[in-house]
Amino acid sequence: MSISHHNALTSAQQQIQQDLNTTLQAFALPEPLQAAVHHAVMLGGKRVRPALCYATAALNPNQNFAAVRRAAVAIELIHCYSLAHDDLPCMDNDLLRRGQPTCHAAFGEDTALLAGDILQSMAFEVLGSRLFDQAQAVDQGIVLKQMQILATASSKMVCGQVLDLQSEGKRVDQTTLEKIHQNKTGALISAAIMMAAVTVFKGTDLALPKLREYAQAIGLAFQVQDDILDIVADTQQLGKTAGKDQQVEKSTYPALMGLQAAQAYAQQLHDQAFNALSHFSENTEQLYGISEFLLHRQH
Numbered sequence: 103m104s105i106s107h108h109n110a111l112t113s114a115q116q117q118i119q120q121d122l123n124t125t126l127q128a129f130a131l132p133e134p135l136q137a138a139v140h141h142a143v144m145l146g147g148k149r150v151r152p153a154l155c156y157a158t159a160a161l162n163p164n165q166n167f168a169a170v171r172r173a174a175v176a177i178e179l180i181h182c183y184s185l186a187h188d189d190l191p192c193m194d195n196d197l198l199r200r201g202q203p204t205c206h207a208a209f210g211e212d213t214a215l216l217a218g219d220i221l222q223s224m225a226f227e228v229l230g231s232r233l234f235d236q237a238q239a240v241d242q243g244i245v246l247k248q249m250q251i252l253a254t255a256s257s258k259m260v261c262g263q264v265l266d267l268q269s270e271g272k273r274v275d276q277t278t279l280e281k282i283h284q285n286k287t288g289a290l291i292s293a294a295i296m297m298a299a300v301t302v303f304k305g306t307d308l309a310l311p312k313l314r315e316y317a318q319a320i321g322l323a324f325q326v327q328d329d330i331l332d333i334v335a336d337t338q339q340l341g342k343t344a345g346k347d348q349q350v351e352k353s354t355y356p357a358l359m360g361l362q363a364a365q366a367y368a369q370q371l372h373d374q375a376f377n378a379l380s381h382f383s384e385n386t387e388q389l390y391g392i393s394e395f396l397l398h399r400q401h
Contacts, residue, residue, distance in 0.1 A: 103165075108364075108372070109391075110153060110156075110157060110387075110388040110391050110392055110394060111148070111150075111153050111391075111392065112150050113156075114149055114153035114156050114157075115148075115172075117152070117154075117156065117174075118149050118152040118153075118174055118175065118178060118374070119144070119149075121171055121174065121175050121233075121234065122143055122144060122175060122178060122276070123144065123369050124233065124234075125175050125179075125224070125228055125233060126139065126140060126143065126144070128231075128233065129224060129379075131220065134209055134213050135213060135216055135217060135220065137209065138205055138208070138209040138213045138214060138216075139217045139220065139221060141184070141202075141209065141217075142185065142186045142205045142214075142218070142221065142278070143178070143179065143182045143216050143221070144351055145199075145200050145202050146200045146201070146202075147178075147182075147200055148399075149178065150291070150294075150324075150392065150396065151174070151177045151178055151181055151290065151291060151294035152174035152175070152177065152178050153388075153392055154291065154294040154295050154298075154317075154320075154389070154392060155170055155173050155177065155294050155295070155297065155298040156170065156377035156388070157297055157388035157389045157392055158170075158172060158294075158295050158298035158302070158313065158389065159298045159301065160385050160388050160389075161245060161302065161303075161309070161382055161386065161389070162302040162303060162309075162383045162385070163385065165301060166235070166241065166244070166301060168224075168233075168234040168235030169235070169240075169241065169244050169245075169248070169301045170297075170298050170301050170302070171233075171234045172228050172229055172231065172233055172234060172235070172248075173229065173248055173252075173294070173297035173298055173301065174294070174298075175225075175228050175233070176225040176226070176228045176229050176248070176252055176297075177225075177252065177290065177293060177294045177297065179221045179222075179224055179225040179228065180221070180222060180252065180255075180256055180259075180290065181290060182191040182221055183201060183218040183219075183221035183222045184218070184259060184263075185205075186204075186205040186206075186214050186215075186217050186218040186221070187214075187218040188217070188263070189204040189205065189207075189214075190204060190206055190211060190214060190215065191206070191211065193263070193267070197257070201336075205217055205218075213282065214287045220313045222256070226249060226252070226253075229245055229248050229249055229252065230245055230249070230333040243260065244300060244301055247297075247300040248297045248300065248301070251293050251296050251297050251300070252293055252297060254289075254293075255289040255290050255293035256289075256290075258284075258285040258286075258289035259285060259286055259287075259289050259290055260285070261269075261285050262281075262282050262283065262285025262286025262287070263286055265278075265281065265282045265285065265286070266282050266286055266352070266353075269282060269352070269353040270352055270353070272353065273353070273357075273358075274353045275357075275358075276358060276359070278353075279353050279354075279355065279358060280322060282320075282353070283322060283325040283326075284321065284322060286325070287318075287321060287322075287324055287325040287328070288321025288322050288324070288325065289321070290321075291317060291320060291324055292314070292317035292318055292321050293323035294304065294317075295313055295316065295317040295320075296310075296313065296314065296317060299313045304310055305336045308372040308381070309381070309382070312379075312381040312382070313378070313380050315375075315378040316375045316378035316379055316389070318377045319372070319374040319375035319378065320371070320372070320375045320393055320396065321373045322371055323368050323371035323372050323375065323396060323397065324396055325355075325363055325367050326355045326367055326368040326371065327396060327397065327399065329356055329357075329364065329386070330355070330356060330361065330364055330365060330368065331400070332354070333356055333361060334341075334361075335400060355367060368397060369397065372393055372394075372396075372397045375393055376390065376393065379393075
């Protein structure tokens with residue numbers, strides 16, 4: 103792990119952990135829902151999406167970082183909701199997540215379902231709140247843009263999950279596979295980047311299409327590497343059940359093109375992402391570093 107992305111991820115993990123804790127304390131939820139939400143959100147994770155929010159904001163510093171912090175919290179709450187639902191018996195039926203029992207394993211299916219539901223609504227409440235920004239007026243124009251980006255990405259994520267479930271046990275082509283993962287995984291990663299981008303760049307700025315290009319490449323690359331790790335890593339490394347994709351006959355890149363070709367494709371996508379970043383002349387270290395981590399991660 104290079105110093106640049108180690109520092110970027112460590113700093114992001116510390117910031118988002120603090121902000122998530124502040125956020126959860128701001129909501130008075132009945133038990134056992136409160137405990138289930140805490141379990142779904144606070145038990146670790148790489149926090150890649152918040153890190154991408156912060157790294158994007160670093161391209162144009164001295165802007166309203168409170169709005170970026172809210173975006174980072176919101177995107178992580180949506181991600182955590184999706185994991186709580188993804189692990190349910192009616193979906194992937196997993197008992198292990200981040201090295202811990204999944205939400206439904208710890209609290210029951212009904213509470214896990216409701217925890218996911220409320221995490222989704224909390225994400226949008228956070229975007230419209232004054233968390234981390236009590237001394238300043240909230241820019242409603244930015245809030246609206248962020249909500250639109252997050253809502254669209256959340257809908258795409260659900261559609262991607264439907265397509266993924268429909269493809270189990272089938273051999274799909276690469277176009278179909280990419281449609282699944284551009285929605286299921288890539289949309290939320292892209293949203294993390296674009297929610298920060300609309301905070302620090304004007305709508306006419308050429309930075310926005312370049313960041314969108316970067317986001318789409320890195321979002322798809324993340325899933326390709328995830329598919330690879332399901333084969334080459336073990337359960338202890340992953341913190342979730344290894345080999346699950348093969349067990350349920352999911353459509354994956356290694357299954358479609360072979361392991362070596364999938365690894366080469368992941369590198370190709372990262373090269374595309376780096377090419378998009380070449381538009382920026384400074385402050386790109388964090389985005390480059392996180393991208394390198396995503397390519398070479400082992401969990």
